[in-house]
Amino acid sequence: MPRFLSRPLVSLLLIGLLAALLPQRALADTELQLKLDVAGRQRMLSQRMVRAMCNAGLGIDTMANKKILLTSEFTFKSSLKTLKDGGGPAQFTPETDPEALGLMSGIETVWVDFKAGIDRFNAGTLTGYDDYAALSDLSVDLLKASNALVQHLDARYKAVASDTDPALGRMIDIAGRQRMLIQKAGKEVCLLQMADTAPGAPDQLAHLQQTLVLFNDSAFGLTFSSTEMQLPPPPTADIELDNFNHWQEWSSLVTLFEAAQVGRLDPMELHEISVSVEFFLQELNATVERYAAL
Template sequence: MLTLPRAIVVMLFVSLVSVAPPVFAEENLNLRIDLAGRQRMLTQRMARAACFIAVEVDVQSNKQVLLESRTLFGNSLRTLKMGGGAEGFLQETDETALSDIADIEQIWFKMQRKVTGFTKPGAVTLDELREFSDISTELLTASNYLAITLEDKARKEGSGLSPATALMINLAGRQRMLVQKIGKEACLLQMERKGVAAGAKIDTSTFNETMQVFHESAFGLAFGSRQLGLPAAPTPDIYEENGYSWQRWSIMNALVSALEVDILSERDMRELSWDIEAFMSDLSRTVKLYTAL
C-alpha cells in the first residue's frame, strides 16, 4: 500500500479546501438575497402604513403593520450581520456586505426612533410624513446596495446559484418593495391633493416612475425581457403566479392612476390598503418559488 508523506497529505487537503465551493454559498445564498430583498420592502411598508394611519384609513391594521415591520426589520438586520435566525445563516464575513450593513445601521437608527410618533391617526402633518418618507427612501437605497452585493456573490466562481436565478430572485423580491412604495406615494399624493385646489397641478413624476418600474418588471417576470436580462418563467407554477400578478397589477394600476387628476374616495383608499398587503403576500409566495429552484 502506497503511503504519502504527511506533508504532502496536508498540502493536498489544504488545496482541496481552498477550491471547494463553500456549502453556505450553495445552500443559503438564495435565502440571503430573499431576506435582503424583504428588507427593502419593509422600508417602504413602514412609511406606507404611517401615511395610511395619518389619513385614517384602516388604522388598526396599519398600526399593526407599522410596528411589526419595525421589529422584523431590526431582527432581520441582525440576522444578516451576525447569522442565526430561522435560516441558520453563518455570520457575515464579506467586507463589502459588512460595509453595506454598517451604512444601513446608521440610517435605521434614525428611522426606528420615529416610528412610534406615527401610530396615532391624524397626529402628523404632510411635511412630517414627507420627511419620514425621505428617510425610508434613504434606507431603501442602502438596503438595495446590500441586495446587489449578495447578488454579485452569486456570480462569483464557486457559487451554486446561477446569475439568472439570482437576478430573478432579486427582481421578484423588488416587486414586493415597489408595491409598498406605490402605496406610500399614492397616499402622499392623496394628502397633497386634499390640501390644494381642485385641478391644481401636482408633481407626480416620482409616483409615475415607480409605477413604470413595477410595470416593466411585472411584464418581464411573467413573459421574459431582453432589456432586463430576464428569461421566461423557469417553471409552470412560477409562470402561473407571475401571470396572476400581471392581471392583478392591471387592476391596481387603474385604481391608483386616478390620482393623476383627482383624489381617491375613502372606499378606494381602504381597498388600496387591503390590496397592497394581499398583493405583497402573493409576491412573497412567488419569491419562495424562485428561492427553491
C-alpha cells in the same frame, strides 16, 4: 403536509434535511439565495412602514396599519441582525465579508434616524404632510442602503453559482423588488392624498408615476422575459403561473393608481388600495420564496 406548517418553514426544513447531502459550494449558493430574499425584503419593509403610518394618519384602516407598522419594524430589525450575526429561521452563518458588513453598518446608521420617526408617529407628534414627506425621504435613504446590500449579495451569488443558474440571483432581486414597488406605490398614493394642494404634491405625483412604470415593466419582464432587464423566461411552471397571475392582478389594480393621479380618492378607494397592496404582497412573497428555494 400538516396544515400548521407554513410554506416558508417547510422550505427551510427541507434545506436543513438536505444540507448533509449537498456539497459545500451548493450550500453557499443556497444560503446566498435565501439571503437575497431576506435582504430584498428589507427594501419592501422600508416602504411598507411609511405606507402604514401614512394610511393610519389619514384614518384609513387605522388599527390594521398600526399592526403592520409594528410587525414590519420588528421584522426589519431582526432580519438585519440575522443577516449580520447569523442564526434566524434559516440558520445563516455570521457575515464575514468586509464590504457586506460595511453596507450593513450604513443601513444601521439610516435606521437610527428612521426609527426616531416611528417613535414620533407612535407618540402622536408626527403630524401633517411635511412630517410624513420627510419620513418618506428617510425611507428612500433606507431603501437605497438596503438595495446596495442586495446588489452586493447578487454579485457574490453570480461569482459562486456553479450548479445553479447565475441568472437566478437576478430573478430573485427583481421579483423581490416588486414587493417593494407595490408598497412604494401605495405609500406615494397616500402621500399624494395627504399633500392635496401642498407644494410637494407635484413631486409625489412624479414619484408615483415612476414607480408604476417600473413595477409594470418588471411585471412584464418576469412574466414574458426581457433581454433589456436581463430576465430569462420563468424557470419553472409554477413560477410561470405565479407571474402570469401577478400580471393579471396588476392589470386590474392599476386602474385605482391611475385614478389617484387625476383626482382625490374617497376613503373606500383608499381602503381598497391599502387592502389590495397587502394581499398582493402576500402573493409576491410566495413567488420570491419559490425562486429562493430553487
